Amino acid sequence: MNIEAYHQIVNELKGFDAQLVAVSKTKPVEDIQSLLNEGQLVFGENKVQEMTAKHEELDKNIQWHMIGHLQRNKVKYMAPYVSLIHGIDSLRLLKEVNKQGEKAGRKLNCLLQMHIAEEESKFGLSREELDEILQYLDAEKPAHVQVSGLMGMATNTANQPQVSKEFTGLRKLYDELKAGPFSASGFEVLSMGMSGDYPLALEAGSNMVRVGSKIFGARNY
Ligand SMILES: *Cc1c(COP(=O)(O)O)cnc(C)c1O
Numbered sequence: 001m002n003i004e005a006y007h008q009i010v011n012e013l014k015g016f017d018a019q020l021v022a023v024s025k026t027k028p029v030e031d032i033q034s035l036l037n038e039g040q041l042v043f044g045e046n047k048v049q050e051m052t053a054k055h056e057e058l059d060k061n062i063q064w065h066m067i068g069h070l071q072r073n074k075v076k077y078m079a080p081y082v083s084l085i086h087g088i089d090s091l092r093l094l095k096e097v098n099k100q101g102e103k104a105g106r107k108l109n110c111l112l113q114m115h116i117a118e119e120e121s122k123f124g125l126s127r128e129e130l131d132e133i134l135q136y137l138d139a140e141k142p143a144h145v146q147v148s149g150l151m152g153m154a155t156n157t158a159n160q161p162q163v164s165k166e167f168t169g170l171r172k173l174y175d176e177l178k179a180g181p182f183s184a185s186g187f188e189v190l191s192m193g194m195s196g197d198y199p200l201a202l203e204a205g206s207n208m209v210r211v212g213s214k215i216f217g218a219r220n221y
Pocket of ligand 1: 046195
């Protein structure tokens, strides 16, 4: 792992008032502990089982973010402790999060993941699905979910103008929702940017970046 790169990223983020989620998926608890010793408290994982095992083993002050695609039957395992769920990509999932939040006696923070990339393989909500969720929130006012913002993943391409365009589009939607349907609530997170594209995301207005390999090194699956 690369502590120097970590500090460099932290410094870069200061100018943007953005938060770093250190993406520790597949990495051992020793690596997380090293970063914790540097003062990093927010970590991202994409598998509930792995995140829960790490949560049990490590300092309880760590804020765990679920950043991956989430199966509904896994929500219950993290409901008692998860800090932010980035990948709400269906109404059914949001309803399950509300249900498990109620069982855990908590209000669970989540981000709506929008589909902004070109590739078909990437998860995320269409505008129609977003509208469906907005209607649900308005009609049902679920008490155990807090929609705190948006998340998106840009196309994995060297075409920087395209990536910037995708990020800027999400930023616009974020501003619209923040001024409109979410104006009365704690809607304040725009999660976009990873190791390869976070500078472009910051330029487009991201206030939360999810960086893994640039800090922890390449992953072996
Ligand atoms: C793995 C992952 C990241 C981090 O990717 P890096 O390229 O290693 O920085 C960010 N966001 C999501 C949703 C991921 O799954």
